[in-house]
Amino acid sequence: MNDLKVSRTVIPPTSFSRFPASFLFFSMTHLNVSCGFRFSNDDDPSLTLAAQAWLRSNGFWWNEDAIELGCVVGDSERNKTSRVGVLARRNIDVGEIVARIPTSQCLTCGGCAHQKLVGDLEISLGKGEWLALLGFALLLERGIDAGKSSSWNAYLRYLPAAEQGVTALWPENRKRYLAGTDVDLALRDERAQAKTEWETHIEPILSRSEYAESGFTFEDYLSARSVVSSRAFTICPKVGVGLVPLADLFNHRTGGHHVLLTDIEDESILPESARPQQSTKEGASYMYVRLVRSARKDEELFNSYGELGNAALLSSYGFCQRDNPGDQVTFGVPALRAAAGLCGVDGLQIASRLRWCEANGLCEEDSTFHLKAQSPPSNTLLLVLWILAASPDEFGEFSDSLKGKRMFGTDKVAQYISEVQHCGGFENVKTLQVLMKMLERRRALYASTPSDDSEWASYCLILVDSELGIILDCEKYLEEKLNGRFEAGNASKKRKVISTGNIVCTTTTSDAAFSLFD
Ligand SMILES: C[S@@+](CC[C@H](N)C(=O)[O-])C[C@H]1O[C@@H](n2cnc3c(N)ncnc32)[C@H](O)[C@@H]1O
Structure with a gap:
């Protein structure tokens, strides 16, 4: 059968x-x-x-x-x-x-x-x-x-x-x-x-x-x-x-x-x-x-x-289903590009790194990345963000390490990630902060929910609630990671991540979030 x-x-x-x-x-x-x-x-x-x-x-x-x-x-x-x-x-x-x-x-x-x-x-x-x-x-x-x-x-x-x-x-x-x-x-x-x-x-x-x-x-x-x-x-x-x-x-x-x-x-x-x-x-x-x-x-x-x-x-x-285990929030390459730009990554660098990703089979202009309920961000998303934001030295070291190696098949991402680990790891502060920016931008786009009590309005509510829930969970996860990192490595620099209720923000003083890129 x-x-x-x-x-x-x-x-x-x-x-x-x-x-x-x-x-x-x-x-x-x-x-x-x-x-x-x-x-x-x-x-x-x-x-x-x-x-x-x-x-x-x-x-x-x-x-x-x-x-x-x-x-x-x-x-x-x-x-x-x-x-x-x-x-x-x-x-x-x-x-x-x-x-x-x-x-x-x-x-x-x-x-x-x-x-x-x-x-x-x-x-x-x-x-x-x-x-x-x-x-x-x-x-x-x-x-x-x-x-x-x-x-x-x-x-x-x-x-x-x-x-x-x-x-x-x-x-x-x-x-x-x-x-x-x-x-x-x-x-x-x-x-x-x-x-x-x-x-x-x-x-x-x-x-x-x-x-x-x-x-x-x-x-x-x-x-x-x-x-x-x-x-x-x-x-x-x-x-x-x-x-x-x-x-x-x-x-x-x-x-x-x-x-x-x-x-x-x-x-x-x-x-x-x-x-x-x-x-x-x-x-x-x-x-x-x-x-x-x-x-x-x-x-x-x-x-x-x-x-x-x-x-x-x-x-x-x-229709929508409450507590839907298939829920996700989707991001296109333009969202990654914009977040990296807002985090101070040079536009030419972003363009050339995206071309590298395309040439190496990681993503294309119309690729999408999904955040899923109850799951950490995917390795592919973190890897692409790392590539966009990595300094010329880091990226040079990474691309040099790939020379002579053939990457193919479904393990390609795992192989790239293992190379990135030798260059300090892909879940670094820069990567996490570009992702944080991407989430923050997305969160700002949602409209208020309708007060109408008709069925379509209840479906809107379920949809927006589930997407915002996924975004907020991810922000919390990033906040914990970032705070952990600061405590472990950057405490002396007095940089901090603050949380306002459920919404996580990074400090925006002179050494704003993205100056953490150093
Ligand atoms: C293939 S039909 C299913 C049978 C259908 N209810 C009918 O009227 O013949 C698909 C439609 O049923 C409705 N539907 C299916 N599953 C639903 C659910 N869990 N809650 C609300 N509506 C549902 C939606 O209107 C959907 O477009």
């Missing part, structure tokens, strides 16, 4: 999603069907039956005695709006298979009705642009006779028209509360990117197609793209990224999820009801939903969309 890589590929931070305004949950007795689905666009009970019938007649199966699909879930105390998800109807043990999904029924670029147009977009955009490609595929699929003639007809009707919570769809007056966060920069890029995709690539393709007069707008495309952003998975390398009916009813939890999508080599291990009519031996391919964590009756069953921090969750899915 192999775990399929049902992970998101690079998630272009996009949007986010709130719970659709309307959903339905129909009980078995009410509808005489085994489970309920939410239909975000239409509350016609016949759609529930149509969706279930579509799933059943297209090779999907779920254990109706074990799970309830499309139920209203969520703790109303903590969640301002209920959401739709999947519940355990009884205790379920680890290993149990609760659903089957035929990969041929996933909506993919290769399997959609307009493969040719989507293929043209791929030629125009280049490889790897799965969000744009699948967003376009969904837009077109919905365009066929308003989706009625699509083979995914019933599925398309249970998808929300858009995931309104994704940050790319937030109104401007709301986006300003994201200032300083990891979502902020990505958000600007994301919207601009979607606009370019639409104007430069999609509109010309549409204008030459049968959809020239379709009246599709950029907003229609953004909506389809937001649905894809919040629901698409990489199914497997062969099939690629797609929308996965049934699996996309599970909500996400970073850490402690219950289910995993997996494939199965030997179908005979499946309970009889789960065995597909067309077996894999005949070329069919299936994914199975398997429990990797036991669940109790009435507990919500969570999937994992990846080890995602709150910025990724908010931008791609429209």
Whole structure:
């Protein structure tokens, strides 16, 4: 049994999603069907039956005695709006298979009705642009006779028209509360990117197609793209990224999820009801939903969309998770450069050292560095900061020591670090203070949090709290290191680091923090 890589590929931070305004949950007795689905666009009970019938007649199966699909879930105390998800109807043990999904029924670029147009977009955009490609595929699929003639007809009707919570769809007056966060920069890029995709690539393709007069707008495309952003998975390398009916009813939890999508080599291990009519031996391919964590009756069953921090969750899915173990704060090379400059490192030195880093495979202009919750700064980040700030003598000694040595592979950073140790160590005062400056600058960028008590505002609060928490923890760590160093080596110079509450500052008198560089 192999775990399929049902992970998101690079998630272009996009949007986010709130719970659709309307959903339905129909009980078995009410509808005489085994489970309920939410239909975000239409509350016609016949759609529930149509969706279930579509799933059943297209090779999907779920254990109706074990799970309830499309139920209203969520703790109303903590969640301002209920959401739709999947519940355990009884205790379920680890290993149990609760659903089957035929990969041929996933909506993919290769399997959609307009493969040719989507293929043209791929030629125009280049490889790897799965969000744009699948967003376009969904837009077109919905365009066929308003989706009625699509083979995914019933599925398309249970998808929300858009995931309104994704940050790319937030109104401007709301986006300003994201200032300083990891979502902020990505958000600007994301919207601009979607606009370019639409104007430069999609509109010309549409204008030459049968959809020239379709009246599709950029907003229609953004909506389809937001649905894809919040629901698409990489199914497997062969099939690629797609929308996965049934699996996309599970909500996400970073850490402690219950289910995993997996494939199965030997179908005979499946309970009889789960065995597909067309077996894999005949070329069919299936994914199975398997429990990797036991669940109790009435507990919500969570999937994992990846080890995602709150910025990724908010931008791609429209929600945040408290105490998210995947949280991080991201810094680009411009932030490192600016901090080094503010610490008095000469601009030409910074430029030449960054070129050295690039030539030696340490980082590039668009590289990013992450600070993670409960972890010290990474060695790579400290190493690059050391290289930027090292004096010409220190750097000369370091680069001389590398002569004749071949650095390659994943151990490269460790090898560089071991060379730096011979030149006094990379966690020196200069390095730590450039990092401190970088954190201080970042902290100053955050906006005040909204006083609104709506759901989006609570997500903003969670995001900003978690990022600031990581920054403050790191500042505390640096403060301790710096104080330790001063006590050990620099006490006589009477330099000090002071702390104001949680916020750490360095002295700014004549021998300001960065004059410690001597
Ligand atoms: C793939 S769908 C999951 C099922 C979904 N609730 C639905 O409406 O069909 C992904 C969307 O569900 C919502 N979602 C998933 N996990 C969530 C969570 N832990 N808390 C709040 N919303 C969540 C977000 O709106 C996200 O964009």
